Every structure is written in C-alpha cells, then in structure tokens.
Amino acid sequence: MRRLAERYATPVPRYTSYPTAPNFGPTVGAREAAQWIALLPDDAHLSLYMHIPFCRALCWYCGCATTVVNGHQPIASYVETLATEMARVAELVPPRHSVSHIHWGGGSPNSLTADEIKALAIRTRELFRIDPAAEFAVEIDPRFMDTGRVAALQEAGVNRISIGVQDFDPKVQAAINRHQPYDKTRQVVSDLRGAGLTSLNIDLVYGLPGQTQNSVARTVDLVLALNPDRIAVFGYAHLPDKIRHQRLIDTAALAGPTERLGQANRIARILLANGYVRVGLDHFAKPGDPMAHAAVKRNFQGYTTDVADALIGFGASAISRFPQGYTQNAPRTPDYQNRIAERGLATVRGLALSEDDRIRAYVIERLMCDLTFSEGDLRTQFGTKAESLIEEARALPEADQDGLIASTSDGFHVTERGRPFVRSICACFDTYYDQSAGRHAAGV
CATH class of the missing domain: 1.10.10.920 (Arc Repressor Mutant, subunit A)
Known part of the structure; x- marks a missing residue:
C-alpha cells in the first residue's frame, strides 16, 4: 500500500460534480441561469442550497468560501440579499414544483441569529412549495451554538444537523486554529437531541498537521460516544497557492501519502467494526439510516439521498445544477450583493453540458x-x-x-x-x- 499511496498521490478532483467547478467559465451567465430555471418541468422536484459565507473564527485548514466579519451588520444585510435572490428565483420556477431537500452550508449557518434563522426558513416556505417530507439539513459549528439557536433550528423545521468536528486532539486543533473542546460538542449534541433534532451527521478530517493513526483513532472513539447517524471522513486538501490562509499551516507537520492513507484506513476499520456501513469513498452511515440502503448520489455537499431534478444554489459562490448544466454565483460577497440588487441573479460563470x-x-x-x-x-x-x-x-x-x-x-x-x-x-x-x-x- 505504500507503493500505491505514492503512485496515486497525484492531484485529482473530488468529483462532487462533472465537469468540476474549475472548468466553469463566463460563457454561462445570468441569462442562461434564468432560462434554465424557467425550462424546468412543470412538476419539478427541487433541492435548495443556501450558502452562508460567515464564520466567527477562521480555521486555517478550511477550503470553503467564507470570511470573518467585525460586527453583525454584514450578516444581516446578506440575509436580506438572500431573500431577494430567492424571490427572483421563485418568480421563475414552475408553479407546480416541490422542494424535496433544503441544505444550509457555509461558512457557519449558525452565524445567523436565532431570529434570522427563523425568518429565513419562513421566507423560504413562503416562496417555495416545500414537500412535508423534505429533508432540511443545516451545517453548524458547535463552538458557537446556544440554546436560542437550537430552539430556532427546531422551530424552523430543520430535521438533520451536520456538526463540524474535524479532530478532538488539542494539539491538532491548535495547528489549524480551531479550538473545540469535546465537552462543548457533547453538550450541543445533547441540546439538539433534547429539542428533537435527532438526525445527526459528524464531519471528520484526516491528513491535518500533527495527526497520526493513533490520534485519529482516539478522535473516532470520542465521536462514536456521540452516536451520530452518519460520519463523513474527508482528506485535508492542502492548496496554499489557491487558499491563502492555508499558508499559516506548517507544511512540515503534514503527513505524506502513506501516513494519510493509513489514517483513512484506521478510521474506516474502527467505524466498520462498530457497525457503520461504508458509502462510496468517505461516508459512513448506521444500517438503519436512509444513506445505508437507498440509492445515493453525489453533489457539492458530498454524498446524498437527494434525487431532485435540479439543485438551486443561493448566496455568494453557490453552485446550481440543472439538466442543461451548471451555474455559479459571484464568489465575493459584495459583488454577489451588487448583482442581486441590480439584476436579481448573480450568476457569473457556469458550463453547458454536452x-x-x-x-x-x-x-x-x-x-x-x-x-x-x-x-x-x-x-x-x-x-x-x-x-x-x-x-x-x-x-x-x-x-x-x-x-x-x-x-x-x-x-x-x-x-x-x-x-x-x-x-x-x-x-x-x-x-x-x-x-x-x-x-x-x-x-x-
């Protein structure tokens, strides 16, 4: 396996889409996005993604489109822009559509206040026909959760929570600027379950600075004590030429291909031994979870049971998938907001599928x-x-x-x-x- 790890360490796409986002270009813009939305089937099943590009603290490993802001006003303004964008799209979608899946990602969606969480969910239900059985999933950073936000998520109708953990080793957390005590995470899990939010996912990362096979095994043991329904295990993508804050990570502390593969395999063995079912490359689910026995697909959030006809992304950098191809919004928040104010849509690039x-x-x-x-x-x-x-x-x-x-x-x-x-x-x-x-x- 050492020989294989070295041979196949060549950079390759994550394949959350094909063609992948780096191949999108300016030949597809807002006009094409509007046309593709309007051409959806009369009874289209839709998946909605809301991108919240804000965090309370910057994690150095992160590759997401996010930023840390001083004060809450930029976030409040952004939520208003999201509502405007949704209203424009709602004018274009077929009237008999139904929404089978909603996902809030980021960044940290819990950078919104409790009132903003409820208001954004209410506005979504006012503008779109939400299937009563729709999955409503939200990613959270447990370090910045409180009982008010937990109650707001429950009131908003959220029925699946994805919790960022990455690693519980304090030395690894210091190396990536993400200080997250286990007790705080455990308390948030307890609060969520107490509010009836019982479908929980946990995200882990291997290949971070300072991680070893033994250290990731200790993290997995702690995660198993939280009893999540799904666990995603991602390999850290070190791209400092593309992501500037990753230059703060000590490259010398990163594992080579053989050790990275060893960490991934160690995690997988532990999860399989504890009854989880492996899904695709890097997801695990309990045997009773829909992901363990349903046909799964892959989109920009990873593996999913979502089979909607189209994925419509809202917010800065958000990507949409239509039968005709992909569209992506302006990545920088100010540009995104200006485009929504001026045109109603913020598409700046995409790709028409052959x-x-x-x-x-x-x-x-x-x-x-x-x-x-x-x-x-x-x-x-x-x-x-x-x-x-x-x-x-x-x-x-x-x-x-x-x-x-x-x-x-x-x-x-x-x-x-x-x-x-x-x-x-x-x-x-x-x-x-x-x-x-x-x-x-x-x-x-």
Missing part, C-alpha cells in the same frame, strides 16, 4: 457512489451514444496492474484495494482533467 459530458458525469457518479461500471446500465441510460465510452472502459481492467479494479460480466467494479483511489479511476474518464499544482487536492 451529451458526452452527461455520459461521463453519469459514469463518474456511479463509480464514486457504487464503485461499479455497468455497460448494460449505461446503454439503458444513453443508448448507442454510450458505445464510445464503453470501449474506453473495456481497456481499463487490462491496463490495471495494481488490483484496483476487477472485471465483471457487465463491466468492472472497484476492489476494496482500489476504493481509496477511486478518484484516480474516475479521472480516466475525465476529458477536462488537469494535474496543475494548486488546482486539485492530492489523490490520497
């Missing part, structure tokens, strides 16, 4: 989710248009000298040996793939 893009996107998603390539499934989805890609795929098992994939009667599947390197396997189908330094995170 038929070849759609076929490759489907293949990459199924590999990331199911670890399989099926010729029959591909023909069912795309007919004879898939034949060229099928010929490409047939060459992979013969070229594989590392035991990463195994032939089947209908294609191939990724082996357990190959699972950690599935992104590199997906890259074989990526016609946009660019190994440039600083563009993507290491493949291990």
